[in-house]
Amino acid sequence: MATKRPRDAAQTRADILAAARRRFATDGFERTTLRAIAADVGVDAALVIRYFGSKQDLFATATEFVIELPDLTGAAPDHIADMLLPRYFAVWEDDHSFLALLRAAMTSEIAANTLNLTLAKHVAPTLTAAIPDNHQQRIALTDAFVIGLAATRSVLGDLPVAGLSREELSRWAAPVFRQLLVGPAPS
């Protein structure tokens, strides 16, 4: 039986999350209020609290993104970039949660910590499987490169790198991933 109400609970939850991502991304974590998000959706702030808890809880839910990286154990060095980049593209270019988090993280320590924790928990272990030595350095610079690509392509817009096709970008990024993850440690 189809519901006749214009909104059901699942739709309202989804609308709240979408509004929260927009607010956190444009207003930052500190200045975003549950009241403003509720008003964007046309519901009461109490409903937002009932569904999601505190502002920090809502933030965590709204910016939670999944990055599914493949197991890199034993991967051929020349294939690593091709294995990773499509997964990264899916997060940067197709997932609004990540971009909301990245934008919010530029002005909020809480959001920055959330992003850093996600990198540590969901990205670093996968990269570690490919890395022969100097784990901290290799992961640090790989994360920097990835965040830089995401920022310049999906947030800052119109920089030269934003005009490259995914294929072209992958071709040029591949030797960098190769060097940073498995290349010779610099002397």
Added chain:
Amino acid sequence: MTVTRPRNASQTRADILLAARRRFGAEGYERTTLRAVAADVGVDAALVIRYFGSKQDLFAAAADFSIDLPDLSGVDPDEVAGILLPRFFAVWEEDETFLALLRAAMTSPVAADALRKVFATQVAPKLITATPDNPIQRTGLMGAFVIGLATTRYVLKNPPIATLSREELTRWAAPVVRQLLVGPAP
């Protein structure tokens, strides 16, 4: 003869620019008001307007910085990173302008335009002097790498990179800079 007033015009201008950088950096372009910047300095908003004009003019003045990159024509490929990286560190670490612009650019089209202009007029033309071919790809990815280093190390303070020494970071960034600017085209 020393100035005994607590403030003179040039000091006030400098204070306004500093407050503007903090506000634009922390709150972004759209939400920053001239009134708030003026209040931070303890002056009237009319004075800010008299000195700097509109909010957009103030932003342009506050986010105006020069990065002094040398011409890289004919430089030994192994030396390129060693020449460039200290200049980038200087911009990231020695004044607040770049980081304020970077933070604001992530949430404001006006600020993003300003950042792109800096890249297009001051950075890309110098990087291109090092590149043997594919200038768009090489300078584009180099720009992404540099923005990524600045973002993760100074804004996000991502622990793996924020805790590396400058020397260690330089050592690991150098082969990437070399590959992107002058390495074999893939």
